[in-house]
Amino acid sequence: MINIKEYIAPESIEKAYEVLMSRSNNLILGGCGFIKLDCKSIDTAIDLCNLSLDYIIENEKEILIGADTSLRELEINNIIKNYCGGVISSGVSYIGGVQLRNMARVGASVFSRYGFSDLLPPLLVLEARVRLYRGGIINLKEFLDKEYERDILLEIILPKKEGVAVFDCLRKTSGDFSIINGAMFKGKDGDYKIAIGSRPERAKLAVKASEALKDGINIDRALDMAAKELDFGTNIRGSKEYREDMCRVLVKRMYDRVGDYCDR
Ligand SMILES: Cc1cc2nc3c(=O)[nH]c(=O)nc-3n(C[C@H](O)[C@H](O)[C@H](O)COP(=O)(O)OP(=O)(O)OC[C@H]3O[C@@H](n4cnc5c(N)ncnc54)[C@H](O)[C@@H]3O)c2cc1C
Incomplete structure (x- = not known):
């Protein structure tokens, strides 16, 4: 207790x-x-309830999400739902039930850098930044690579981007943690970003596979590249080998879905 x-x-x-x-x-x-x-x-x-950190606002270039915003708000807020195909709303909608999402906060979820997080892959492909009280504004990617330091996460900053992104995951049952999850962004100019999480380590960008897709490589080769450049491990939810195989499946499924969006 x-x-x-x-x-x-x-x-x-x-x-x-x-x-x-x-x-x-x-x-x-x-x-x-x-x-x-x-x-x-x-x-x-x-x-942090008296610090007015419960907000989702947008300006010309960015969307700002306060640390005290609930995951449920991320799921249903129209700014987030209409941003890049609603990938963030889609990712968090898998987390527990509505009660949990009403309670859990964005700041805690990002600052804690959970390996199983369904929020981090979408944020990574959207090139989010975090505003820390002590550490200032840094790229989420950099924050995830950094050693843990005590601080307070104040805000998530999303750049306004032209493109769509999708989220996908594999879980044994709804409400369980992901065995593997991921997000893929496709920009207007044909640039890609792929992030895979629950490896079971925290989400990471598959940089080489993303660049190769932009250069027009065949998807079958790109998904092999993604599975090779990322490292996978074993825990009670799945083995290293299973995750590596399923990474290929997720990348292919997400590629097909972003393609569908862009062709519309
Ligand atoms: C039963 C259960 C199932 C879950 N399933 C999933 C899932 O499937 N997918 C998924 O992605 N997530 C899942 N989660 C995690 C959930 O989404 C939240 O990330 C988690 O509950 C933490 O959010 P919280 O607001 O409850 O944080 P708390 O439990 O209140 O805090 C967690 C940590 O964050 C620190 N913290 C809080 N706010 C800040 C801040 N602003 N700055 C710095 N540090 C801060 C706290 O000190 C603490 O160390 C699950 C959680 C539970 C309890």
């Missing part, structure tokens, strides 16, 4: 960060989906 000694909801991000850093067992609360499953003692739990 989790034991929280003190709960605060600071009025400023500076205060939230100061309290977070003042003790190693202080932490930021998201929707508490995972925190409440833990068994530890927390000195001060910091709620």
Whole structure:
């Protein structure tokens, strides 16, 4: 069971960060989906609810998603649904049930960099950036490659892009974690981005396969390239070999779907 000694909801991000850093067992609360499953003692739990971080807004060049936005909001918000084929809405719609998606927050989901995340592959192919209180704005790809550092994720920044993207995954049953998942983006100019997650490590871009597709390589060769350039592992959901094979299947399925979109 989790034991929280003190709960605060600071009025400023500076205060939230100061309290977070003042003790190693202080932490930021998201929707508490995972925190409440833990068994530890927390000195001060910091709620971001007073910092106005629950928003999805757009300007000419970008879409901004606040860290306190729920996954359910990502699923149903019209800006996100109409952005690049609705790939983000599609990815998060697989996560648990509506109750869980109402509770789980974007900031927690991205900052925690879960290997099984159904949100990270879409964000990677869309070249999202993250705004961290201490670390500033960095590319999501760079953030995922970095060593873990305590910080507060404030916002996700999506560049407005011309193109479509699709999400796909393989799970034993709905509500379970993905055995493997992925997203593919196809831009107006024929550029591709492929990301594969639940390998079971966190999502990663298949850079060589993406570039080869742009250069017109045959899809059968591109999916072999993707399976070879990414590394896979074994856990209770699937073996390394199975994941490698299924990566090929996902890449082919996503390629067919983005093709269909673009030909419309
Ligand atoms: C039963 C269950 C099934 C799930 N299935 C899936 C699935 O199939 N696919 C999938 O992608 N996800 C799945 N998830 C994960 C879910 O989507 C969320 O990512 C997860 O619950 C964390 O979000 P939260 O808001 O609940 O975070 P919390 O549990 O509140 O926090 C998680 C961690 O993030 C930290 N944190 C919170 N907010 C911030 C912030 N702004 N900045 C920095 N650190 C922060 C917290 O301190 C904590 O360490 C599942 C979760 C549960 C509980």
